[in-house]
Amino acid sequence: MKTLMNRRSLRGLILASFVAVAGCVVGGGGYDGGASVGYDVGFYEPFGYDYGGWGPGYGVGLPRRGYDRGRPGGHGAPHPSYRPAAPTRSMPSLPSRSRGR
Amino acid sequence: MNKRYRDKDGVLARWSLGALVSVALVAVAGAASFVLPPLVQPASSERHAGKVIWVDLVTPDLAAAKRFYGGLFGWSFNDIHTGASDYSVALLDGRPVGGLYQHALHSGEQRQPAWLTFISVRDVADAEHSILAHGGKLLTPPRLYADRGRQAVFADPQGAVFAVLQSSSGDPEDVLAAPGEWIWSSVMARDPDQDAAFYQNVFGYEVFEMPGEDGAMHIVLSTEEVARASLNTLPAGGAAKRHPHWLNFVRVTSATDTAARVESLGGRVLVQPFRDRHGGLVAVVADPAGAPFGLLEWTDADSKDTAK
Numbered sequence: 001m002k003t004l005m006n007r008r009s010l011r012g013l014i015l016a017s018f019v020a021v022a023g024c025v026v027g028g029g030g031y032d033g034g035a036s037v038g039y040d041v042g043f044y045e046p047f048g049y050d051y052g053g054w055g056p057g058y059g060v061g062l063p064r065r066g067y068d069r070g071r072p073g074g075h076g077a078p079h080p081s082y083r084p085a086a087p088t089r090s091m092p093s094l095p096s097r098s099r100g101r
Numbered sequence: 102m103n104k105r106y107r108d109k110d111g112v113l114a115r116w117s118l119g120a121l122v123s124v125a126l127v128a129v130a131g132a133a134s135f136v137l138p139p140l141v142q143p144a145s146s147e148r149h150a151g152k153v154i155w156v157d158l159v160t161p162d163l164a165a166a167k168r169f170y171g172g173l174f175g176w177s178f179n180d181i182h183t184g185a186s187d188y189s190v191a192l193l194d195g196r197p198v199g200g201l202y203q204h205a206l207h208s209g210e211q212r213q214p215a216w217l218t219f220i221s222v223r224d225v226a227d228a229e230h231s232i233l234a235h236g237g238k239l240l241t242p243p244r245l246y247a248d249r250g251r252q253a254v255f256a257d258p259q260g261a262v263f264a265v266l267q268s269s270s271g272d273p274e275d276v277l278a279a280p281g282e283w284i285w286s287s288v289m290a291r292d293p294d295q296d297a298a299f300y301q302n303v304f305g306y307e308v309f310e311m312p313g314e315d316g317a318m319h320i321v322l323s324t325e326e327v328a329r330a331s332l333n334t335l336p337a338g339g340a341a342k343r344h345p346h347w348l349n350f351v352r353v354t355s356a357t358d359t360a361a362r363v364e365s366l367g368g369r370v371l372v373q374p375f376r377d378r379h380g381g382l383v384a385v386v387a388d389p390a391g392a393p394f395g396l397l398e399w400t401d402a403d404s405k406d407t408a409k
Contacts, residue, residue, distance in 0.1 A: 038185035039137075040241055042204035043159050043254055043262060044212035049344050051393040052371035052385060053336045057315035060287040060348070061377035061397060062328045069309065081298035085307045085323075092309065092323040093379075094284065094399065099276045 067091040137249035138190055139270035147271045148223060151304040151324040153286045154272050155219035156199045156349050160390050163187050163203035169388050172366050174281040193281045214392040218286055218347040219266040225251045228265045231303045257299055259290050261345040275327055284352035285397050286330040290345045293318040293332045350395035356382035359396050
């Protein structure tokens, strides 16, 4: 009886181990899965495009904190698809606090 | 069955069990060995949804990229290697500033290396639902990376690629980036008006229009009273082909000097240093593999309020 139990336990353990090993190898963190086995962010942009070509006045940077939003020359859409910040809101900028201060 | 056979069976069972457990442990160890470090150490409960909290370079030549960025910004590197992936965490004064990931290109394949922008979200599944509902596309399904968190890669409705990250260790605090750290991000879009609506719906940004002198549209995206990114009309191409993309900027003390160093290290200058609206110089450069990124001067005086 004891031997029979040992054999059953052994079969169960073999099965459980295979399931565990298979899970590690196959699962590998698929869609919303567990921890990943490799990095899968192998993203490249399409080839042959140009990244320059900025003309005079083309500014991508940000204004200083408190920049006057009422300055003329804005090119916002007259009826934008987005919800513009209320006119009373101050133009945001970068944090002024340095690390450790 | 006599005692000797029962003992033999017992020994056999223990040996078999030991062997199987060993195999399972080896498999588990091998499978789980790719562990990215946490973004924040020690972990914090800070969360700044909508903030750019990480960038990863995808490059075909990791060694060359490390030489270039190490020489340019003084970054050091902590390599993470598994059979399948070669990844290196870039560090500045011991703080992680980004990741470099080697992804081989097949012979004859021409692709554009790039820095991938990671935006903080509270929940990746919710973000995925919102992105898809507003016209974005899923490029890489959500995956959990031990210690770093859960992340996924998407394209906005106009094709600019970005990632979202639900950091396991909280988000980096909102402080002014030091020279050599990423300080700013921009999206170049064919239709900034439509793209601003997309990013506002997904990330809850406040949207500020900025005056421009070039006829193009420039928008600032903000959360928590902090500017997170700008959205800009993709410059007219003429003969050149252009496509929507994110572009990240490293803070430098001199864009002119750094642009010169880019060239001496084998990179290229795509947009010569020019004075931007905050008063400092901005330039766009590319590393030796062609990955574009920006340089942006920002002084302490730039952080002070301007006269209203």
